[in-house]
Amino acid sequence: GENVEQHPSTLSVQEGDSAVIKCTYSDSASNYFPWYKQELGKGPQLIIDIRSNVGEKKDQRIAVTLNKTAKHFSLHITETQPEDSAVYFCAASFPGNQFYFGTGTSLTVIP
Amino acid sequence: GAGVSQSPRYKVAKRGQDVALRCDPISGHVSLFWYQQALGQGPEFLTYFQNEAQLDKSGLPSDRFFAERPEGSVSTLKIQRTQQEDSAVYLCASSLEGRVLNQPQHFGDGTRLSIL
Numbered sequence: 660g661e662n663v664e665q666h667p668s669t670l671s672v673q674e675g676d677s678a679v680i681k682c683t684y685s686d687s688a689s690n691y692f693p694w695y696k697q698e699l700g701k702g703p704q705l706i707i708d709i710r711s712n713v714g715e716k717k718d719q720r721i722a723v724t725l726n727k728t729a730k731h732f733s734l735h736i737t738e739t740q741p742e743d744s745a746v747y748f749c750a751a752s753f754p755g756n757q758f759y760f761g762t763g764t765s766l767t768v769i770p
Numbered sequence: 771g772a773g774v775s776q777s778p779r780y781k782v783a784k785r786g787q788d789v790a791l792r793c794d795p796i797s798g799h800v801s802l803f804w805y806q807q808a809l810g811q812g813p814e815f816l817t818y819f820q821n822e823a824q825l826d827k828s829g830l831p832s833d834r835f836f837a838e839r840p841e842g843s844v845s846t847l848k849i850q851r852t853q854q855e856d857s858a859v860y861l862c863a864s865s866l867e868g869r870v871l872n873q874p875q876h877f878g879d880g881t882r883l884s885i886l
Binding site: 693695703759 | 774776803810811812813814815818826828829861863872873874875876877878879880
């Protein structure tokens with residue numbers, strides 16, 4: 660069945676370093692891949708997304724890359740700051756109006 | 771408001787009681803989704819509305835769960851005869867158009883449901 664795997668589950672980096680989170684998906688028909696940031700007690704907030712006709716997208720310190728052949732996509736955060744600390748979720752669209760989410764990565768940026 | 775609004779933020783109920791959770795989507799958004807998020811997990815799809823039509827309810831875990839969106843705006847998720855395993859955060863999301871496969875979803879802050 661449809662599945663999105665996310666790694667790592669936890670990630671600690673020093674402030675200023677980069678953080679990379681990776682996801683794989685199972686359905687080759689998926690064509691939209693958003694990333695969400697969730698802070699404690701809040702709902703997921705969209706931070707960046709990519710569609711299947713694009714291999715890379717960048718927004719300031721955040722970038723996402725997509726490899727459709729390998730069915731994986733990654734989130735890259737550069738120059739990390741303490742306020743980047745949160746749980747990050749990847750997601751992939753599947754036929755049938757559904758998004759499947761990864762299990763989340765808890766990112767801690769150490770000042 | 772500008773975002774998705776959910777109420778109540780917290781709900782405590784005794785096992786066997788019925789509960790109703792409300793979602794106000796972003797004004798003008800056609801699509802509305804309900805998700806269930808267990809502690810330490812990602813959101814899991816429950817159901818999807820396009821305007822007032824419930825097009826997909828395949829994620830509802832049992833017939834105790836019922837959702838409606840009668841006027842194509844506000845939606846209510848109802849859980850009857852609650853069980854302890856229903857304890858979770860229930861998230862609502864909306865998106866602008868009906869073609870949802872490549873549209874961003876905007877989430878509310880959820881309702882944390884605790885069943886005693």
